[in-house]
Amino acid sequence: MIEIYKDWNFPDTQYVRERTEKQQIVLHHTVSGDSVNGDMSWWLHTKERVATSYVISREGHLHKCFDDEYWAYHLGLSAPHFAKVGISYRPLDRYAIGIELDSWGALVQHTDGKFYPVTTQNGKVVPNLKCKAVENIYEYCSNQKYRGFQYFERYTTAQLATLGELLHHLMEKHHIAARYKSDIWNVTPRALAGWEGVFAHASYRQDKSDVHPQVELINLLKAL
Ligand SMILES: [Zn+2]
Structure with a gap:
């Protein structure tokens, strides 16, 4: 079991309460300051079902937004993103668990x-x-x-320690295998085709720079 610092228990208007089989875990950063409360109130005020299941603060506190069996929109993908790598659109948000690291990026x-x-x-x-x-x-x-x-x-040591625990927990729970490949720091057809694994938001979109390839994060992903 993994220790949740705070369960925000999002209302089901903020995510899609439908169980889906998860294939991917996607790492993001928030582009925000120290207040996780600020991130949450922003999300809860939007009409869209945009969210991630987890947010990890700089102190390494794990905030849960909604159960990882369900899903929400966090990739922001449309047909042109897929066309660039020669494949057709697929609704990857349904199959991808999102994790945000609090960071200015x-x-x-x-x-x-x-x-x-x-x-x-x-x-x-x-x-x-x-x-x-x-x-x-x-x-x-x-x-x-x-x-x-x-x-x-820089992602903090405490933040990356919590991320490591969370990734182990999610990979075991959802039977997601992750073998590190350095292609995740560029747009990669593996991500867009829905291959199993741990990816960065930047693996899907050229216009994103989350998460960035800090050496401690690379080491963490290699050790999974
Ligand atoms: Zn992102």
């Missing part, structure tokens, strides 16, 4: 030298100065940026 450096979450203005990526500067930085080499970004917030 991609960061850019402002002229004050500090790192801020990004926002887009007139197609240009600029620091979101309304947010607090982020201190826990993970840096990629300038010639090995991830999805165009050199800096990301």
Whole structure:
């Protein structure tokens, strides 16, 4: 059994209360600050059934939104995403368990030298100065940026420890085998064709940079 810090018990208007056989586990990050309450209230105020089953805070607390037997929309896929890899649309959200890591994700450096979450203005990526500067930085080499970004917030040790436990639990419960392959950091036909395994949101969509290939996360996935 896995220890749940808080069960938010989402109303069944926020997810689809239909049992489906799960084939995939998909990792996301929230692009948000320290308040899991903030993530939850945003989700609960939307009319769409967009959610993930779990959110893991920076302290490593596991928040449950709805039972992983059911499903919700979290991939944001349409026919063109599949057409790019030469396959037809399939409703993967139904078969994929979503997990969010609380994180600001991609960061850019402002002229004050500090790192801020990004926002887009007139197609240009600029620091979101309304947010607090982020201190826990993970840096990629300038010639090995991830999805165009050199800096990301670092997933915490506590967060990754909880993620490891959760992945073991879910893989056993749903009989999902996961053999790590480095293709998950790019759009991969394996993800879009619904192959069994643990994937990143970025495995399905070129415009996503969650989750980023932090070395500790890669090691965790290799050890599954
Ligand atoms: Zn995502």
